[in-house]
């Protein structure tokens with residue numbers, strides 16, 4: 001059996017442990033495909049390189065994502081245009097990026113629940129959005145709206161930080177009826193971002209998300225939340241802690257969002273704290289690399305063959321060769337952690353860190369979808385004797401996520417233009433021969 005996309009690649013998926021194509025019997029000749037679903041705010045990123053003074057003049061906050069009104073958006077756009085500061089305009093939105101990258105990496109379908117302009121003119125932002133979106137992203141469920149899609153001014157200051165100013169247009173007008181329960185219930189994961197819980201009066205995208213989460217919960221589909229910006233979380237950490245506890249299986253965040261949520265600045269410790277509310281955590285930490293934390297049943301633990309590491313938690317990576325499980329699926333849950341430094345120490349030149357975290361999450365989703373794909377098509381495989389959340393181990397997912405982030409760092413757009421290379425000699429040097 002050939003896995004969809006690059007999943008067969010030995011660097012990211014440990015397929016040499018079990019050659020599914022030759023050793024397993026009873027494989028369907030046409031494997032059943034799987035999909036994931038996401039709820040997104042439809043946004044085009046308008047990327048500009050600006051100085052700190054411009055942020056101050058437009059009352060923007062460095063590192064934050066702020067909603068701005070039409071007058072402020074028009075003034076900002078006019079200034080950027082007049083000074084020739086706009087370098088690129090590309091499809092964005094944290095979930096749009098994640099679904100696109102997932103589809104690009106896996107060749108699998110990603111259903112986009114979002115709004116789209118009813119009438120699209122060639123060259124418009126809506127046109128750009130769709131033409132920058134992978135054909136594997138299923139846009140058949142888009143809800144037509146009469147207003148424009150949103151614009152996200154992505155302002156990069158000389159320090160490399162990106163700040164967002166959002167002119168939301170009709171991006172939050174998604175209605176609960178636009179969610180197709182049968183698509184959510186049969187998905188490998190449902191993914192959405194904390195941003196959409198700040199929709200205003202009269203906008204129902206938050207209600208649409210709650211509807212989808214209820215369906216996912218009922219059908220045992222993992223609910224994946226990515227925290228958009230620390231500013232949003234630190235306004236009310238208790239709300240988010242409760243929210244995660246009630247709805248979320250997998251939590252993705254960066255170290256700042258992790259601190260806002262937990263009060264703990266050490267990403268590993270913060271990830272551990274978050275495990276009281278959810279089952280699996282991906283915590284990216286910029287130039288430091290990334291961490292994963294989760295649970296595994298005691299009898300299923302696998303010891304690492306890598307050097308043991310200690311940090312806020314002693315020898316924390318001891319069981320990183322285990323596969324993540326839901327805490328409820330374990331009789332004796334044990335917390336498992338893994339960490340990886342940036343791939344090849346990070347790129348020589350970073351074009352843009354925008355979307356690096358979205359890229360890491362897309363890799364994790366790919367691995368989760370791989371697990372589901374395998375479970376559907378090879379239900380009797382020993383891999384599914386216990387119910388895991390992913391196909392690969394914590395350690396392997398860290399490698400993959402990190403590798404994908406690297407690819408995003410060396411391009412402007414947060415969206416991958418192609419999958420990872422089939423053969424990567426440097427990966428052996430980078431990680432495996434260490």
Ligand SMILES: Nc1ncnc2c1ncn2[C@@H]1O[C@H](COP(=O)(O)OP(=O)(O)OP(=O)(O)O)[C@@H](O)[C@H]1O
Pocket residue numbers: 253254255284285286287288289290341342343345346347350353354355356357358359360402405406409
């Ligand atoms: N300066 C850097 N040097 C090397 N690697 C980096 C750097 N910045 C980011 N990375 C890589 O990208 C991954 C994700 O980065 P980061 O933590 O900045 O994501 P993020 O803040 O969630 O980004 P975004 O919200 O824009 O998607 C890191 O785990 C690391 O692998």
Ligand SMILES: O=c1[nH]cnc2c1ncn2[C@@H]1O[C@H](CO)[C@@H](O)[C@H]1O
Pocket residue numbers: 041043044045065091092093094095097152164166193195196228354355356358414
């Ligand atoms: O309010 C928001 N809602 C949805 N996506 C957002 C918002 N603010 C910024 N981004 C998106 O975050 C991506 C990088 O992770 C950017 O592409 C940007 O479009």
